[in-house]
Amino acid sequence: MTQEHVAAPEFDYGLFSYDSKEQMLDKSKEFWNPGKTQFWIDSGVPLVIDRREEYFIYDMSGKRLIDAHLNGGTYNLGHRNPEVVQAVTMAMQHFDIGNHHFPSLARTALAEALIKTAPAGLSKVIYGSGGGEAIDIALKTARHATQKRKIVSIIKAYHGHTGLAVGTGDDRFSKLFLSDRPEEFPHVPFNDLEAMEDALRGRDVAAVIMETIPATYGFPLPNPGYLEAVKVLCEKYDALYIADEVQTGLMRTGELWGITKHGITPDILVTGKGISGGLYPIAAVLATEKAAGWLNEDGFGHISTFGGAELGCIAALKTLEICSREETRSMVHYIADYVGKRLAEVQATYPDWFVGIRQNGVILGLEFAHPQGAKYVMRHLYENGVWAIFSTLDPRVLQYKPGILLKPEVAEEMLDRTELAIGKAYAEIRNERRS
Amino acid sequence: MSEMTYEPLMVEPAGVPRGRAMIERADWAARAYAKYDVATVNRIVDAAASALAARAQEFARDAVAETGFGVVEHKVLKNVACSTGIVDAYRGQDFVSPEIDDVNKIVAIPRPAGVVLALTPSTNPVATVSFKIILALMTRNAIIISPHPMAKKVCSAAAKAMAEAAVAAGAPDGIIQIVEDPSIPLINALMTDERTDVIVATGGSPVVRSAYRSGNPAIGVGPGNVPVLVDSTADIQKTAARIIESKAFDNSILCTNESVVIAEEAIADKLLSAFAREGAYVLKDEERDAIRNTVFPEGHFNIKMVGKDAVWIAEQAGLKVPAKTRVLVAPFDLVVPEEPFAHEKLCPVLGFVRVPTAERGIDIARAILRITGAGHSAAIHSANPDLIMKFSAAVPVLRVSVNVGNSLGASGIQTNLPTTMTIGTGFAGRSSVGENLQPKHLINYTRLAYNSDVREVMPAFAGLNPWVAPAGPVPAYPTASNDRNNAQVPAPIHREPISQDVAELRDEIRKLIVEELHALIKN
Numbered sequence: 001m002t003q004e005h006v007a008a009p010e011f012d013y014g015l016f017s018y019d020s021k022e023q024m025l026d027k028s029k030e031f032w033n034p035g036k037t038q039f040w041i042d043s044g045v046p047l048v049i050d051r052r053e054e055y056f057i058y059d060m061s062g063k064r065l066i067d068a069h070l071n072g073g074t075y076n077l078g079h080r081n082p083e084v085v086q087a088v089t090m091a092m093q094h095f096d097i098g099n100h101h102f103p104s105l106a107r108t109a110l111a112e113a114l115i116k117t118a119p120a121g122l123s124k125v126i127y128g129s130g131g132g133e134a135i136d137i138a139l140k141t142a143r144h145a146t147q148k149r150k151i152v153s154i155i156k157a158y159h160g161h162t163g164l165a166v167g168t169g170d171d172r173f174s175k176l177f178l179s180d181r182p183e184e185f186p187h188v189p190f191n192d193l194e195a196m197e198d199a200l201r202g203r204d205v206a207a208v209i210m211e212t213i214p215a216t217y218g219f220p221l222p223n224p225g226y227l228e229a230v231k232v233l234c235e236k237y238d239a240l241y242i243a244d245e246v247q248t249g250l251m252r253t254g255e256l257w258g259i260t261k262h263g264i265t266p267d268i269l270v271t272g273k274g275i276s277g278g279l280y281p282i283a284a285v286l287a288t289e290k291a292a293g294w295l296n297e298d299g300f301g302h303i304s305t306f307g308g309a310e311l312g313c314i315a316a317l318k319t320l321e322i323c324s325r326e327e328t329r330s331m332v333h334y335i336a337d338y339v340g341k342r343l344a345e346v347q348a349t350y351p352d353w354f355v356g357i358r359q360n361g362v363i364l365g366l367e368f369a370h371p372q373g374a375k376y377v378m379r380h381l382y383e384n385g386v387w388a389i390f391s392t393l394d395p396r397v398l399q400y401k402p403g404i405l406l407k408p409e410v411a412e413e414m415l416d417r418t419e420l421a422i423g424k425a426y427a428e429i430r431n432e433r434r435s
Numbered sequence: 436m437s438e439m440t441y442e443p444l445m446v447e448p449a450g451v452p453r454g455r456a457m458i459e460r461a462d463w464a465a466r467a468y469a470k471y472d473v474a475t476v477n478r479i480v481d482a483a484a485s486a487l488a489a490r491a492q493e494f495a496r497d498a499v500a501e502t503g504f505g506v507v508e509h510k511v512l513k514n515v516a517c518s519t520g521i522v523d524a525y526r527g528q529d530f531v532s533p534e535i536d537d538v539n540k541i542v543a544i545p546r547p548a549g550v551v552l553a554l555t556p557s558t559n560p561v562a563t564v565s566f567k568i569i570l571a572l573m574t575r576n577a578i579i580i581s582p583h584p585m586a587k588k589v590c591s592a593a594a595k596a597m598a599e600a601a602v603a604a605g606a607p608d609g610i611i612q613i614v615e616d617p618s619i620p621l622i623n624a625l626m627t628d629e630r631t632d633v634i635v636a637t638g639g640s641p642v643v644r645s646a647y648r649s650g651n652p653a654i655g656v657g658p659g660n661v662p663v664l665v666d667s668t669a670d671i672q673k674t675a676a677r678i679i680e681s682k683a684f685d686n687s688i689l690c691t692n693e694s695v696v697i698a699e700e701a702i703a704d705k706l707l708s709a710f711a712r713e714g715a716y717v718l719k720d721e722e723r724d725a726i727r728n729t730v731f732p733e734g735h736f737n738i739k740m741v742g743k744d745a746v747w748i749a750e751q752a753g754l755k756v757p758a759k760t761r762v763l764v765a766p767f768d769l770v771v772p773e774e775p776f777a778h779e780k781l782c783p784v785l786g787f788v789r790v791p792t793a794e795r796g797i798d799i800a801r802a803i804l805r806i807t808g809a810g811h812s813a814a815i816h817s818a819n820p821d822l823i824m825k826f827s828a829a830v831p832v833l834r835v836s837v838n839v840g841n842s843l844g845a846s847g848i849q850t851n852l853p854t855t856m857t858i859g860t861g862f863a864g865r866s867s868v869g870e871n872l873q874p875k876h877l878i879n880y881t882r883l884a885y886n887s888d889v890r891e892v893m894p895a896f897a898g899l900n901p902w903v904a905p906a907g908p909v910p911a912y913p914t915a916s917n918d919r920n921n922a923q924v925p926a927p928i929h930r931e932p933i934s935q936d937v938a939e940l941r942d943e944i945r946k947l948i949v950e951e952l953h954a955l956i957k958n
């Protein structure tokens with residue numbers, strides 16, 4: 001039988017292939033997620049991430065983007081960080097996901113490393129397979145420890161989409177699935193200590209859960225002293241303080257955990273996203289001895305087949321080591337300093353458009369004077385080779401999250417592109433207003 | 436267009452990624468430091484130098500303890516010479532501010548190399564570390580030190596002391612870094628990294644050659660093997676004292692130490708007697724052969740002998756020499772490659788050959804340098820300028836010490852050559868640098884040049900300076916943007932110029948060293 005020569009598909013990925021980007025997008029709508037696929041096409045960001053390395057991602061078209069979104073810090077160390085790739089690849093010669101029933105080599109090693117680098121007082125680690133599960137574990141742990149049910153979070157909080165976590169967040173995601181439970185999950189305004197105290201006064205609250213800087217809300221910064229005061233209120237009313245460090249941990253604020261810049265030792269700390277090294281999903285909950293009592297009472301209380309998968313532990317161990325380096329900390333300080341200064345210069349050029357810079361380390365929220373301002377800037381950034389995302393819960397604000405290992409020349413290029421995009425977005429808005 | 440690529444799994448030895456992280460940090464630091472003004476740079480240089488000099492004694496002791504090489508007192512001298520000494524030598528010189536040439540209508544703006552990778556030897560560990568750090572700081576470069584593994588502890592301590600002092604004086608964070616656990620793969624990775632702007636290699640030939648092979652700009656220097664001609668016009672007593680003092684200095688660990696004395700027959704015996712009076716022991720034939728077998732077993736230099744004292748070396752050869760012996764003099768006849776004594780000796784064993792005439796001595800000096808040491812240094816003790824000129828022109832070295840010990844003469848400590856721990860051996864010594872390594876070697880200049888037409892007038896550039904003093908710590912601590920007025924911002928850095936206390940301490944140390952040296956010479 002003779003085989004007709006067929007031209008190789010243009011996009012060949014080994015196990016699968018596509019003839020074109022258009023075909024890929026059609027199939028994405030047909031078989032995967034039509035809503036999401038269409039949303040990005042309509043937003044002027046028809047991105048299908050193909051090649052990826054360092055802080056660069058490439059659309060299927062070949063267009064290169066500097067990644068200043070990092071998927072919430074997942075790619076904190078860059079895409080396919082060679083050290084993490086090497087660690088995981090080597091580990092595959094010996095490890096797999098592991099068996100959650102038994103004591104585990106890699107889980108124990110990672111737990112020890114996490115505790116050694118965590119704020120003092122945290123002493124036990126519980127694993128999840130992702131941030132949402134880890135938040136659920138944190139909330140269940142708090143409920144067990146306090147034998148209370150209520151969880152206080154802030155309005156526009158975002159802690160994930162799993163069973164309990166979704167209750168702490170915006171109604172948009174809970175009501176859709178009939179999962180809102182306002183009686184168990186009171187929400188209070190951010191930076192409002194009176195409202196917080198009112199919520200806690202009844203002594204029926206198991207825990208307050210706070211992102212150290214609320215990411216999806218556009219990184220509004222806690223007022224100086226706010227988090228510290230919330231911690232004091234927690235102590236006063238016998239509630240635990242859960243620090244959600246998924247986006248603020250792993251050196252993004254210039255210290256390994258953002259919460260330590262506030263001098264707070266949380267009862268529970270949650271890490272996810274970046275701890276995976278961007279290569280193998282894992283999340284972790286760190287708890288004090290007092291909070292983690294259920295581990296003695298019923299060690300099988302929370303079961304997760306993939307939680308703390310041993311390959312993920314290896315990725316996390318290497319990630320934690322890289323993040324903890326003296327060199328990394330120093331570089332984050334340089335990057336934060338440089339990016340902050342350059343953005344302040346851009347702001348001086350467009351003072352009535354680029355109205356605010358919220359910054360703590362390499363966590364930045366850029367505020368624009370238009371209800372959907374960040375969507376405009378996002379699109380112009382995309383056109384000019386930078387990927388950064390608007391804040392879902394406050395689209396005036398662009399989330400701008402440079403990598404912690406960013407090289408100076410890439411930082412310079414990123415800012416050159418950003419400056420242009422901000423100017424172009426401004427011009428577009430002005431034209432709209434004129435017409 | 437997408438393309439699947441399967442890269443083979445590259446397993447990097449531990450430490451290599453960490454080394455790359457150091458380079459990245461240095462890159463940021465270098466960019467920041469390249470914008471500093473001269474006043475701040477001077478303050479940083481002074482602070483780092485003083486921090487080293489203040490602990491010169493401790494580092495000298497620790498270096499001898501860790502490596503087993505050399506003499507503590509001499510290392511103290513070198514440590515001071517290569518820290519505050521270097522700074523004093525270049526005081527008033529400016530490697531930062533633009534230089535204006537109104538006549539030629541050219542303005543030269545110094546431009547630092549960026550990231551300097553310094554490989555330092557075990558023989559002069561702390562002095563070389565300090566020397567290279569000071570040069571880098573003077574020229575606004577970031578520096579990463581890769582010390583010889585035998586001296587890594589003391590070098591780390593010294594580099595860290597200087598780094599802390601530099602940063603406290605306002606230098607960018609990470610401006611001085613040191614590899615704490617050097618390994619061949621790590622050094623290789625650092626040398627070949629494209630972000631390394633220049634390699635300054637001091638050490639054995641393999642290190643220097645691999646620096647040149649790295650593909651990056653490199654300044655590496657070749658080995659020495661110093662011939663010393665003494666003619667009949669020399670002041671024999673002074674010459675003997677100078678040679679023995681120099682040969683005994685730090686147990687001959689400097690690459691500038693004398694290798695073979697070439698004595699004109701007419702004064703040879705007189706010179707040997709004078710050597711003996713200076714604490715040298717002249718070996719008899721059979722003793723000489725025993726030393727040869729011990730220092731060069733199977734014809735190869737025994738590294739156990741590096742920087743050891745003369746009495747110990749004699750003991751290893753089964754010889755008993757007077758306890759105060761500082762140098763073993765080994766007379767031999769023929770300067771040829773198969774004669775071990777004609778090779779470099781980093782220990783206080785001094786070759787000695789007789790020549791019928793001074794002119795014949797020039798040929799012998801050339802023969803020594805044919806074996807090794809071309810481009811490095813030679814010495815001559817003579818009152819005859821004609822001979823000195825002939826010798827210097829004929830012998831393929833780039834510095835000739837005249838009527839002075841070569842150890843401290845060629846390195847500029849006892850001559851007016853630039854003080855250095857790195858002797859450029861030039862083309863003859865397979866190096867890109869022929870001078871003593873000095874600050875200018877770590878910078879380029881951007882020259883802005885006006886139209887030479889006389890009608891095109893260059894305006895006044897005097898007073899224009901692109902460099903500024905940093906406003907606070909570099910980089911600023913990442914305080915939250917809504918909390919920048921808070922008092923909790925890390926305390927501002929103390930920016931006083933070098934304090935009186937430190938200056939006094941430095942004088943005190945200098946006095947001590949001078950006294951120690953005097954005592955040593957008397958003994």
